[in-house]
Amino acid sequence: MTDYTSMANGGLPRISPYQAGKPIEEVQRELGLSEVIKLASNENPFGMSKKAVAKCAEALNSSHIYPDSNGYYLKQKLFEKFGYDPKTITLGDGSNELINLIFQTFINNKVNVVIPAYSFVVYPMEATVADAQVKTIPLKDWVIDLDAVYDAIDSNTRMVVLANPANPTGTAVNINKLKEFVKKVPHETLVVIDEAYNEYQKEEDFDDTAKWIAECPNLIVSRTFSKAYGLAGLRIGYMVSNEEIASLVNRLRAPFNVNAIALTAAIEALDDTDHLKMVVAENAKERDRYVKYCEDHNLYMIPSQANFVSIDFKRDAFPIYDALLHRGVIVRPLKGYKLDTILRISIGTHVENTKLFKALDEILKSLK
Ligand SMILES: Cc1ncc(COP(=O)(O)O)c(C=O)c1O
Numbered sequence: 001m002t003d004y005t006s007m008a009n010g011g012l013p014r015i016s017p018y019q020a021g022k023p024i025e026e027v028q029r030e031l032g033l034s035e036v037i038k039l040a041s042n043e044n045p046f047g048m049s050k051k052a053v054a055k056c057a058e059a060l061n062s063s064h065i066y067p068d069s070n071g072y073y074l075k076q077k078l079f080e081k082f083g084y085d086p087k088t089i090t091l092g093d094g095s096n097e098l099i100n101l102i103f104q105t106f107i108n109n110k111v112n113v114v115i116p117a118y119s120f121v122v123y124p125m126e127a128t129v130a131d132a133q134v135k136t137i138p139l140k141d142w143v144i145d146l147d148a149v150y151d152a153i154d155s156n157t158r159m160v161v162l163a164n165p166a167n168p169t170g171t172a173v174n175i176n177k178l179k180e181f182v183k184k185v186p187h188e189t190l191v192v193i194d195e196a197y198n199e200y201q202k203e204e205d206f207d208d209t210a211k212w213i214a215e216c217p218n219l220i221v222s223r224t225f226s227k228a229y230g231l232a233g234l235r236i237g238y239m240v241s242n243e244e245i246a247s248l249v250n251r252l253r254a255p256f257n258v259n260a261i262a263l264t265a266a267i268e269a270l271d272d273t274d275h276l277k278m279v280v281a282e283n284a285k286e287r288d289r290y291v292k293y294c295e296d297h298n299l300y301m302i303p304s305q306a307n308f309v310s311i312d313f314k315r316d317a318f319p320i321y322d323a324l325l326h327r328g329v330i331v332r333p334l335k336g337y338k339l340d341t342i343l344r345i346s347i348g349t350h351v352e353n354t355k356l357f358k359a360l361d362e363i364l365k366s367l368k
Contacts, residue, residue: 010109010131018122022330036328037355039346042167042197042308044230046279046349049272052231052265059264067260077267078238084210087243090250091258095196095224095237100126101249102159102192102220102239107132111158116144118169118337120194123161132158142302143171146181153189160185163194165201168334168344170304175207182209187218190245195221196237197306199228199276200283205305210240217242225262227307228279229269236262283307286347293357297364308346310334317343320363327359 005013021040028036047053075086092098099122107113109131115123116137127134135152139145144162153160165172178193185191193209210221220241226232236258241249269275290309294301300312313320321333321343332344345356 009129011128015125015128018125019336021332022325024330027325027328027330031326031328033326033328036330037348037352038330039308039348039352039356040330040332040344041232042227042306042346043232044227044279044307045347045352046230046275046282048230048265049269049275051272051275052268055264055268056234056261059261063260065260066256067258067263069256071258071263074238074263074266077270081270082208082210084240085243088213088240088246090239090241090246090253091263092237092239092253093257093259093262094226094232094235095194095222095239096122097235097253097257098222098237098239098249099123099161099192099194101252102190102222103127103130104252105245105249106158106190110156112154112156114149114152114157114160116149116162116166118142118166118339119161120163120167120196121336139169139171142169144173146173146177150181150184153185155188157189159190159192161192161194163196165197165304165306167196167306167308168310168332168337168339168342169302170197170306170308170310171302172201172205172305175205178209179207179212182212182216182219185216185218187216190218190220191216192220192222196224196227198223199280200307201305213240213242220245225266225269228276228283229266230279231262231265231269234259234262234265236266282349283347286350286353289353289357290345290347293360297360302342308344310339310342310344312342314341315367317341319367320360323363323366324356324359327362329356329359331356 024036024038071091075089078084079086103126107130112133112135113127114135117139124134137148137152182191213219222239224237302310318333324331334342334344
């Protein structure tokens with residue numbers, strides 16, 4: 001028998017496929033439930049801007065034409081909104097594709113990658129596929145320890161990858177410390193800041209990090225329309241880097257990697273600032289309800305600046321996850337991260353969160 005696994009490139013045979021949150025339809029089918037809510041994949045419960053939806057419907061009529069492979073109008077919109085030179089922007093089929101392209105462009109089996117512990121699982125997966133050495137840096141009180149990350153950088157470190165706010169912890173680093181850190185990293189080491197959740201950050205911890213690239217040519221900032229803009233199902237993200245890096249990553253990108261509907265939706269979503277403000281304000285309000293719930297029930301919630309919270313139940317959390325599932329609420333166990341006592345819960349609408357609290361009340365009482 002031919003051993004095809006041994007023929008696969010790099011460390012690919014050593015990774016497991018990415019485990020996505022359970023789809024609603026699957027839980028309905030398997031458990032015979034009619035009403036199921038999903039608070040498992042950090043999606044936006046308010047959906048995308050209604051103005052964007054209307055434009056997408058129009059754009060569907062032109063779907064027989066390939067999309068603009070260079071995303072001219074979206075790049076212009078990003079320039080208009082944030083001042084990023086279009087030559088420094090690369091568009092991706094979700095920011096996940098951009099992370100994949102960055103690793104493919106720069107990482108190989110001769111270099112190491114520095115990644116904080118409990119980072120988005122895709123980073124170590126990509127590093128393993130590239131057969132690179134991974135240096136995992138412990139967190140300090142669930143927050144990325146920038147001093148320890150800096151100390152781990154050596155002459156062979158090709159890249160540092162930081163999510164800010166991070167997933168699955170939801171914590172953000174102090175923005176001034178982050179700037180100091182980025183400024184002192186040697187230019188031979190790339191620093192990727194993954195800002196999938198940055199729209200949800202507290203104002204005092206926010207800065208337009210993509211503007212730092214003028215001073216720090218080794219910085220790459222990745223963003224997504226999947227979260228606060230609510231376009232997860234359309235798959236679109238962008239990264240900002242220096243022009244040379246953008247040009248390299250752009251060579252790897254498949255032609256037409258971002259579809260026309262996603263391009264249209266992203267342009268409209270950027271313009272609908274009222275929708276974005278509503279989403280962020282509602283999320284903050286509902287996040288406070290989780291803080292209160294955890295205080296009232298003596299549970300530890302990792303301080304979150306994102307659209308999800310991770311709660312430590314101080315016991316094996318899998319039975320709680322399973323009991324929630326049977327009550328029609330899908331959340332995310334963090335067993336894959338070896339955080340067996342923690343569940344990650346995406347913040348839903350007021351009604352959805354109320355349903356979660358009620359189900360959790362019943363479950364916690366029954367476990368006493
Ligand atoms: C930290 C982080 N980065 C990137 C992504 C990828 O998002 P997308 O590919 O939808 O842009 C996610 C998705 O959950 C995430 O949590």
